[in-house]
Amino acid sequence: MEQDHSASKKMRVDDAADAVMTEVPAPATATATATASSMNQQLFWSQWQLLDSILPTGGFAHSYGLEAAMQSRVVNNPEDLRLFLVQAMENVGSLLLPFVYCASKSPDAATWVKLDQLLEATLTNEVGRKASTSQGSALLRVATSVFTEIQLLQDLRKTFFGSTSVSFHHAPIFGLICGLVGFDSETTQRAYMFVTMRDVISAATRLNLIGPLAASVLQHQVAPDAERMVQKWRDRDVSEASQTAPLLDALQGCHAYMFSRLFCS
Template identity: 75%
Template sequence: MEPGSPAPKKSRLVHSADCEMEEAQAPSSSNAAGGVNQSLHWTQWQILDSILPTGGFAHSYGLEAAMQSRVVNDQEDLRSFVVQVLDSAGSLLLPFVHCACAGKSPGDAAAWAKLDRLLDATLTNEVARKASAAQGSALLRVAASVFAEVPALQELRRTLLGSKSVSFHHAPVFGLVCGLVGFDGEAAQRAYMFVTMRDVLSAATRLNLIGPLAASVLQHQLAPDAERMVRKWRDRDVSEASQTAPLLDAVQGCHAYMFSRLFCS
C-alpha cells in the first residue's frame, strides 16, 4: 500500500469497534453522576404517583359534603370548587410544606414537630384535622418503607413515634419527605398543589359528578389556575398561614354528620 493512501475499510471498522468497546467498559464519571440524578428523578416522580398507598383517595376535601349540601351540583360548580380548594390549600397549608421542605435542617425532628403542633392548633375543622393526620401518618410510613436509601426517614419516624404530641399532619410530612428526597422548595410546593387537585378530581369521578376523561380535561384546563395559586402563596412563612375559604371549611366540617358517605372527609 502506498504511503498516504487511505486505510482499508476493514481496519477502520475494527478501530471503531474497539473504541466502542473501550467506552462501554469505562463509563465516564459524568455518566455515573447522571445515573444518580436519574435515580433521584424516579424517586421524586413516585411520590406523585397515585399508586403510592398514602390513603389520599379516601378523602374528598369536602366535595362529598358539598354535593350533599347542594353547594356543588354540576361540572361548573366543580371547577369553582377545585379553585377554592387550591386557594385554601395554598393559603393555609403551603407555608407548612415550604417550611418543612426548605428548612435549615429538613431532618430536624424538634423543628418539624413544632410545625406539626402549630398546624394542629391552626386546623379548627375537626374533619380536616383528622384527615390531615391520617394522610400524613400514612405518607411517612410508606415513604420510610419505600425509600430505604434515605435513612433519615426511618430515623425521623422512629423518633417522632415516641412523641405523643405529634399528629403527623400531611402538609409538613409532605414537605419533609420532599426535602429529604431532593425536591427544592418551589418544586415541593407545586407538587403539593398537584396532588391536591388530583385527589379532588379523583373523588369527583367516584361520586359520578364527572367522567374520567372529562376529569382529565378539567385537570388540564385548571393547570393555569393551580400555577397562579402556587405563585400567589409560595415561599411564605407559617406565621402567614390563613384560611381564605370559610364556607368550604364549614361544609367540610358537616361531613361527619352525613348519614350516608363514601369518603372519610
Template identity: 70%
Template sequence: MQTVPCMEFVGEANDNKDKSSSSGSLRLWSQWQLLDSILPTGGFAHSFGLEAAMQARLVISPEDLRTYVIHVLENTGSLLLPFVYAAAMSPDTQTWHKLDRLLNAMLTNEVGRKASIAQGSALMRVAASVFSEIPSLKMMRSEALSSGAVSFHHAPIFGLVCGLLGFEAETTQKAYMFVTMRDVISAATRLNLVGPLGAAVLQHQVAPIAEDLSTKWMNRAVEEACQTCPLLDTVQGCHSYLFSRLFCS
C-alpha cells in the same frame, strides 16, 4: 504553548458529572413515585369536603365543580403551602415537630384535622419503608411514634420527605398543589360528578390556575398561613353528619 489537560483530572470531572447526572435522574424517579396515585397514602379516601358540598347542593353542575376545585387549591396554597415550604427548607426533627404542633392548632374542624393526620401518618409510613436510602426517615418516625410528640399532619411531612429527598422548594410546593388537585378531581369522579375523560379535561383546564395560585402563595412563612375560603372548611366540618358517605372527609 497549548496546555493538555491531565487525563486524571478529566476522568475525575467526567466521573463527577456522571454521578451528578445519575443522582438527578434517580431523584426524578423518586419524585414521580411520590406523586403516583398508586402510592398507598390514603388520598383517595378523602374528598376535601366535596361529598358534603354535593349533598348540601353547593356543587351541582360541572361549573360548580370547577369552582370548588379552584377554591380547594386556593385554601391549600394559603393555609398549607407555608408548612410544606418550611419543612422542605429545614427537613429536621425539631422543625417538623414545631410545624406539626402549629398546624394542629390552626386546623379548625375535626374532620379536616383527622384527614390530615391519617394521610400524613400513611405518607410517613410509606416513605420510611420505600426510601430506605434515607435512614433518618425511619428513625424520625420511630422516635415520634414512641414519644407521641407529633400528630403526623400531612403538609409538614410532605415537605419533610421532599426536603430529605433533595427536591427543590419550588418543585415541592407545586407537587403538593398537584396531589391536592389530583385527589379532589378523583373524588369527583368516584362521586359521579364527572366522568374519567371529563376529569382529565378538567384537570388540564385548571392546571394554569393551579400554577398561578402556586406562584401566589409560594415561599411564604407559616406566620402568613390563613384560610381564604372558610365556607369550604365549614362544609368539610359537616361531613361527619351525613347520613351516608363514601369518603372519610
C-alpha cells in the same frame, strides 16, 4: 419585581431537570458530574413515584369537603365543581403551602416537630385535621419503607411512633420527605398542589359528578389556575398561613353529620 422573579422561576422549572440541578452543588470533576447526573436521573423516578396515585397514602379516601358540598347542594354540576376545585386549591395554597415550604427548606426533626405542632393548632376543623393526620402518617409509613436509604426517616419513625407530642400532619411530612429526597422547594410546593388537585378530581369522579374523560379535561383546564396559586402562595412563612374559603371550611366540618357517605372527609 415579584412578577419578574416568578416569570424567571417559571421559565426555569419548565425543565424539571434544571430545577433539580439547581439544588445540587456544582461538581468539580468529571466523575462528580457523572454521579450528580445519575442522582438526578434517580430523582425523576422518586418524584414520579411520590406523585403517583398508586402510592398507598390513602388520598382516595378523602374528598376535601366535596361530598359535604354536594349533599348541601352547593356543588351540583361540573361548573360548580370547577369553582370548588379552584377554591380548594387556593385554600391549600394559602393555608398549607407555607408548611410544605418550611418543612422542605429545613428537613430536620426539630423543624418538623415545630411545624407539626403548629399545624395541629391551625387545622381547627376536625374533619380536615383527621384527614391530614391519617394521610400524613400513611405517607411517612410508606416513605420509611420505600426510601430505606434516608436515615432521618427511619429515625423519625422510631423516635415518634406512638408519641402523643406529634400528630404526623400531611403537609409538613410531605415537605420533609420531598426535601430529604432532594426536590427543590418550588417543585415540592407545586407537587403538593398537584396532589390536592388530583385527589379532588378523583373524588369527583367517584361521586359521579363528572366522567373520567371530562375529569382529565378539567384537570388540564385548571392547571394554569393551579400554577398561578403556586406562584402566589409559595415560599411563605407559616406565620402567613390563612384560610381563604370560609364556606368550604364550614361545609367540610359537616362531613361527619351526613347519614350516608363515601369518603372519610
